[in-house]
Amino acid sequence: MKLTAYEVRKDEEENLRKYAQRCGVDELVITGEPLTGETLELAEGAAGVTTLGQSVINEDICRQLHQMGVTGYSTRSVGYNHVDLEAAKKYGIRVSNASYSPHGVAEYTVMMILMSLRKYKPALYRINVNDYSLDGLVGGELCEMTVGIIGTGKIGETVIRNLAGFGCRIYAYDIYEKEEVKKYAVYRDLDTIYKECDIISLHTPLMDSTYHMIDRDAVKKMKKGVILVNCARGELMDIEAVTRGVEDEKIGAVALDVFENENGIYHHDRRTEIIKNRDMAYLRQFPNVIMTQHMAFYTRQAVDSMVKCGVESLAAFARQQDYFCRLA
Ligand code: NAD
Numbered sequence: 001m002k003l004t005a006y007e008v009r010k011d012e013e014e015n016l017r018k019y020a021q022r023c024g025v026d027e028l029v030i031t032g033e034p035l036t037g038e039t040l041e042l043a044e045g046a047a048g049v050t051t052l053g054q055s056v057i058n059e060d061i062c063r064q065l066h067q068m069g070v071t072g073y074s075t076r077s078v079g080y081n082h083v084d085l086e087a088a089k090k091y092g093i094r095v096s097n098a099s100y101s102p103h104g105v106a107e108y109t110v111m112m113i114l115m116s117l118r119k120y121k122p123a124l125y126r127i128n129v130n131d132y133s134l135d136g137l138v139g140g141e142l143c144e145m146t147v148g149i150i151g152t153g154k155i156g157e158t159v160i161r162n163l164a165g166f167g168c169r170i171y172a173y174d175i176y177e178k179e180e181v182k183k184y185a186v187y188r189d190l191d192t193i194y195k196e197c198d199i200i201s202l203h204t205p206l207m208d209s210t211y212h213m214i215d216r217d218a219v220k221k222m223k224k225g226v227i228l229v230n231c232a233r234g235e236l237m238d239i240e241a242v243t244r245g246v247e248d249e250k251i252g253a254v255a256l257d258v259f260e261n262e263n264g265i266y267h268h269d270r271r272t273e274i275i276k277n278r279d280m281a282y283l284r285q286f287p288n289v290i291m292t293q294h295m296a297f298y299t300r301q302a303v304d305s306m307v308k309c310g311v312e313s314l315a316a317f318a319r320q321q322d323y324f325c326r327l328a
Contacts, residue, residue, distance in 0.1 A: 023315035048072030048314030072317030096313035100305035106158035148197035156203035225252035
């Protein structure tokens with residue numbers, strides 16, 4: 001059985017080989033490049049291909065994979081908004097995503113909340129230039145805050161459990177309510193979350209219904225000084241509306257691990273290049289805006305699970321078996 005792995009980072013290689021061997025893969029092709037029309041030939045003769053989120057798996061790619069005899073595709077990420085599931089189904093390609101412990105992203109989210117609340121970015125900048133002043137660095141205490149969690153799936157629920165230890169009031173919103181979440185949080189409608197929360201953190205997938213959910217109207221409803229955190233997908237926020245909110249000082253702080261159109265920028269060293277994402281460059285310069293390069297997931301444990309799911313699912317699909325994180 002041949003498998004082709006695209007967008008492979010150095011830290012994934014050892015695990016890829018380990019799981020490929022365990023699954024009886026006798027040819028494993030590894031490339032750092034995304035799956036595109038140009039790199040498609042590497043999949044010739046493969047039973048399945050795996051990528052990360054920078055490869056756009058659209059109808060055209062599905063059709064070409066099908067013509068090459070590829071019957072399985074796995075994304076080694078939880079998010080799968082870069083995959084056209086309908087097209088995959090149409091061309092008989094089984095699809096899976098990754099499943100890994102929600103703790104890494106949930107802990108990172110709590111860190112982003114605390115860094116914003118305690119103004120860690122300007123404090124860090126100051127100490128690097130021997131400025132030990134306190135002016136403008138006064139923070140708040142989480143125990144007195146109301147935190148709104150939008151999306152109470154695996155990650156949102158874990159954030160809520162983690163936050164429960166801080167003694168803050170927690171409001172939650174999801175299209176499906178979970179009994180377990182109700183032990184720590186109160187489900188409220190979105191408008192109430194916007195109006196009453198001091199901190200709002202997003203944990204929904206990117207879908208048509210969540211695209212730009214944080215828009216001008218949503219920001220208008222929020223409390224002055226609100227802290228917005230997004231460790232889910234950049235496209236959940238209309239960045240123009242968020243930037244305006246920061247300029248108007250309606251928004252007190254923003255912490256983003258993800259950004260709209262981050263593909264091709266995040267996870268690459270672009271120090272000597274011109275980065276053509278004006279929104280990213282402009283928003284980043286505010287002292288109350290923290291941005292990181294889509295790394296909330298990045299723990300040893302998660303990387304191992306992402307590669308494991310990616311390889312095991314393709315091997316199962318090649319043997320006409322099902323896999324627990326099959327999407328199509
Ligand atoms: P999940 O599927 O377990 O949970 C998603 C939740 O969102 C579900 O409970 C669902 O009902 C809810 N939801 C769907 N549509 C909604 C809507 N319109 N309004 C409110 N809630 C809605 O997913 P998860 O594992 O918790 O991950 C959530 C998202 O986090 C992923 O889709 C991914 O995009 C993102 N993520 C980011 C990173 C990172 O490194 N920054 C890592 C992993 C996941």
